[in-house]
Amino acid sequence: MSELDQxxxxxxxxxxxxxxxxxLTIVLALLVGTGLTVxxxxxxxxxxxxxxxxxxxxxxxxxxxxxxxxxxxVVLFFMHVKYSTRLTKLTxxxxxxxxxxxxxxxxxxxxxxxxxxx
Amino acid sequence: MSDSTAISNSAAADVxxxxxxxxxxxxxxxxxxxxxxxxxTNFAMWLFLLTEVMxxxxxxxxxxxxxxxxxxxxxxxxxxxxxxxxxxxxxxLILSSFTMAMGVWSAEMRKKGMLVLxxxxxxxxxxxxxxxxxxxxxxxxxxxxxxxxxxxxxSFLNPASDPEVHKDYPGDKPLQSDMAEKTxxxxxxxxxxxxxxxxxxxxxxxxxxxxxxxxxxxxxxxxHVNYVENFGLYWHFVDIIxxxxxxxxxxxxxx
Numbered sequence: 444m445s446e447l448d449q450x451x452x453x454x455x456x457x458x459x460x461x462x463x464x465x466x467l468t469i470v471l472a473l474l475v476g477t478g479l480t481v482x483x484x485x486x487x488x489x490x491x492x493x494x495x496x497x498x499x500x501x502x503x504x505x506x507x508x509x510x511x512x513x514x515x516x517v518v519l520f521f522m523h524v525k526y527s528t529r530l531t532k533l534t535x536x537x538x539x540x541x542x543x544x545x546x547x548x549x550x551x552x553x554x555x556x557x558x559x560x561x
Numbered sequence: 562m563s564d565s566t567a568i569s570n571s572a573a574a575d576v577x578x579x580x581x582x583x584x585x586x587x588x589x590x591x592x593x594x595x596x597x598x599x600x601x602t603n604f605a606m607w608l609f610l611l612t613e614v615m616x617x618x619x620x621x622x623x624x625x626x627x628x629x630x631x632x633x634x635x636x637x638x639x640x641x642x643x644x645x646x647x648x649x650x651x652x653x654l655i656l657s658s659f660t661m662a663m664g665v666w667s668a669e670m671r672k673k674g675m676l677v678l679x680x681x682x683x684x685x686x687x688x689x690x691x692x693x694x695x696x697x698x699x700x701x702x703x704x705x706x707x708x709x710x711x712x713x714x715x716s717f718l719n720p721a722s723d724p725e726v727h728k729d730y731p732g733d734k735p736l737q738s739d740m741a742e743k744t745x746x747x748x749x750x751x752x753x754x755x756x757x758x759x760x761x762x763x764x765x766x767x768x769x770x771x772x773x774x775x776x777x778x779x780x781x782x783x784x785h786v787n788y789v790e791n792f793g794l795y796w797h798f799v800d801i802i803x804x805x806x807x808x809x810x811x812x813x814x815x816x
Contacts, residue, residue, distance in 0.1 A: 470659035484812035506808035
């Protein structure tokens, strides 16, 4: 781990040029992901009744999971975060965390306003 | 974000040395080294993108809450969107992200012709996206689905009155008038989110036009790729927004 870290530190200030082969692989994966999410939307994936009045539909869950995977590929490879400095990596993760915290806390509020009166 | 200048390659070879007077002309004086300048502008670009995440995050959150409140209205309203156009636009935008990434690679490899080619392809794909989007907007206008401006509840009060959509979604029941009017909230968010996204595309395409002119004059291919690279981050970010808009607006309400 520490050896790898040192290597990363050493390479941090060398400009990493990502090969077109990587870009081509990623764009193909993104197009496959798009086809997959459209295909999945035509199938009824059912639902999960967690509690009375509280239901989780699987279609949106699958669609968002595919979208998150596509986003990760774009961020890591097209946006070079995989090859970026630790500062950039930390910035991206902090941004994602803040976004999820803000959305998550807003949703807990809306979700619990009418608790038990569904 | 500093712009690049057409310079000779010998100046670029000086990268890494900070002796006063010996740095390449594109290195600003307040930076110790070219690497520091590149890291700093990259960091700044990411901070800008995080503010954009917060901005679009508000819209996504509003969509999530409203969809839960007015679920039947959101489901039937989203059936008005054409999955074919939406999928085509997703593919166009993903391809434009690929050509943009290849543009950055061309700049890094100092291939001027390739850079101009890939920037131009990105420009054209960006315009294609807006073209498809305008076909969809036009259809919304024709069908009176522009809330507050050109609006009619007919498709939702009586789904059979809209045979094109009804044949694909025969299970859609007529909505009560109070729920039917909530479809306006769906279309309001549809126009707000895709409109804001389209505005980002228009800004991106304008900057691309500027970059194509500069690249043809020899900029960006002399070792200074910051500008192209940081613009690439913006373009890929706009792509990511669409990667989420597409399933949320077009796909998840089919079932």
